[in-house]
Amino acid sequence: xxxxxxxxxxxxxxxxxxxxxxxxxxxxxxxxxxxxxxxxxxxxxxxxxxxxxxxxxxxxxxxxxxxxxxxxxxxxxxxxxxxxxxxxxxxxxxxxxxxxxxxxxxxxxxxxxxxxxxxxxxxxxxxxxxxxxxxxxxxxxxxxxxxxxxxxxxxxxxxxxxxxxxxx
Ligand code: SF4
Numbered sequence: 795x796x797x798x799x800x801x802x803x804x805x806x807x808x809x810x811x812x813x814x815x816x817x818x819x820x821x822x823x824x825x826x827x828x829x830x831x832x833x834x835x836x837x838x839x840x841x842x843x844x845x846x847x848x849x850x851x852x853x854x855x856x857x858x859x860x861x862x863x864x865x866x867x868x869x870x871x872x873x874x875x876x877x878x879x880x881x882x883x884x885x886x887x888x889x890x891x892x893x894x895x896x897x898x899x900x901x902x903x904x905x906x907x908x909x910x911x912x913x914x915x916x917x918x919x920x921x922x923x924x925x926x927x928x929x930x931x932x933x934x935x936x937x938x939x940x941x942x943x944x945x946x947x948x949x950x951x952x953x954x955x956x957x958x959x960x961x962x
Pocket of ligand 1: 891900902
């Protein structure tokens with residue numbers, strides 16, 4: 795819907811713009827987009843053992859059959875995780891080590907495992923704090939609903955005003 799009402803000199807119902815980071819779309823463990831229906835996900839509540847297993851069993855560049863076969867990170871789903879989680883230094887180490895078979899795939903995946911575990915640890919700690927306080931959750935939800943109602947009321951008033959429906 796157009797945000798600008800012609801002749802009204804007002805802007806209402808402004809279309810929201812996306813604010814996406816470069817990791818807005820997470821790759822799945824098999825290189826496709828991460829989706830529950832593909833069975834290629836890492837869940838926020840997965841245990842460290844499960845996360846480690848999931849990443850260590852990710853497919854890699856099919857050319858790397860043996861440890862000393864060179865590979866190409868661009869053909870490997872693990873690389874997409876490095877692009878999100880790894881520093882430039884680690885990415886350069888992977889690019890070099892993969893293409894000249896200087897590193898093994900498990901060695902390469904270790905950096906991704908550690909980065910994902912670090913990230914999940916923070917999320918899981920926070921989740922367990924909230925889990926222990928159901929009353930707090932109820933309060934947050936109720937305050938959120940009230941704030942949403944208030945915002946909706948404000949928007950409806952704006953629309954009515956713009957459409958000259960304020961006679962009631
Ligand atoms: S070394 Fe890393 S980027 Fe290269 S094929 Fe193995 S897992 Fe993939």
